[in-house]
Amino acid sequence: MMTNQAFDLSGKRALITGGSRGIGLAIAAALAQAGAAVVLNARDGAALEQAAAGLRAAGHNVASQAFDVMDPASVERGVAAIEADGAIDILINNAGMQHRMAAEDFAEADFDRLMAINVKGAFFVAQAVGRRMIARRRGKIINIASVQSELGRASITPYAMSKGAVRQLTRGLCAEWARHNIQVNAIAPGYFRTELTSALVADPAFTAWLVARTPAGRWGEVAELGGTAVFLASAAADFVNGQTIFVDGGLTSVV
Template identity: 45%
Template sequence: MSQPDFGLTDKVALVTGASRGIGQALAMGLAQAGAKVVCASSRIGGSEDTVNQINSAGGEAVELAADLSDTDAVMALAEKAQGVFGEIDILVNNGGTIYRSPAVEFPLDQWQHVLQVNLDATFLLCQQIGKKMVERKHGKIINIASMLSYSGGITVPAYTASKHAVAGLTKALANEWGQHNVQVNAIAPGYIRTDNTQALQDDPERSSEILKRIPAARWGETSDLQGAAVFLASAASNYINGHILAVDGGFLAR
């Protein structure tokens, strides 16, 4: 019996939001598994540290920049990314943003901005890169969902709406593209130590409430997500499609 193939040698990945935090960890994890990685962030030089770490470790990586709230910039990113190392085999839609405000006061412009970055850009990159995967009959798309793909959260209505939508989009694309050997899945990170969750970490009451609900009894680290990403990017997951994989220390089990 042959062993499952978790290797990514000669594969090309595009990771958005690769400048720091979860995106940086995912880019580095894919590179360690053998992939060539295009690291995208919102500004030129934003992913320089990630690229340097990958290249210093013997991998191959380059950086691109695009404002994910700008449709034209997202379309240009899709085109440029496919011209760096060749066609994209693995797309990781990690780039995102959050805005905190009570719903009764939530500014419409911030609602629209969060949806543009978290949902519209994800769809456009899936569409523009996914259609080439469909043509080639091969590809892996990994969207980054959230614990708020399952629940409502507090004072983050736009983020919650966007992450519920990302989970639904993942399933919708899997339904259409599975027949073409393109797997579309998502990772739902639990409570991970990043700047996105810093406000929660700094709130003693909320942090305590969260920890009490995590069977692992700790906040997650960005490195905890690398194995899931490599798995969903590799041939080992060829019969997994439309799945939202929670990497949450058991949070949802409570």
């Protein structure tokens, strides 16, 4: 019989990449409210500490560890430093970027940087944490995908490619690591108000299109991703593996 205890994250420790703002910070807050100790990661140490201080002020157990997800050696050092203070039970693989440009004009350097953060970074963080989870025979990995892993949209083709790769990363790691009692799932947010979407939020025409296109009739707020993250990070999801859950106000369910 399911009880609230199944969703309790007390005694668990979570690493959130890209955790200094936006979706990452909102998910960190939700996990902390569910009882987890959280470790925020980003490259900008000052922004990271400011975010951590805000969560501590709310009474949460928060640490921070700066490293660059694009550099596997930096990832390994950062994960090792975190693990020296205690096991990582939950990984939120959230670090990512967006770059809007017509496909015919997309520069190679911009393409490589986007893939390095969104795809290479997600894989090597999962690898560094996953090796340790395998040794312990337990763990939860939650990758942050996007509705653009399912839908195409002009000007973001490489981004959509990268998020499709994140969905396949989720399935592939499930195939390899489920036998080690590791659950690997993904959350695919729809259109949420974040730093990455600020240009679209400021565009009245786009907002009008979005409101008309989304059954919920509005933008999502990042706090609304917290419940799904807590579920996937908890014992309630112990037999959920390789799945992508769309949190999009119904956008991908209708025509």
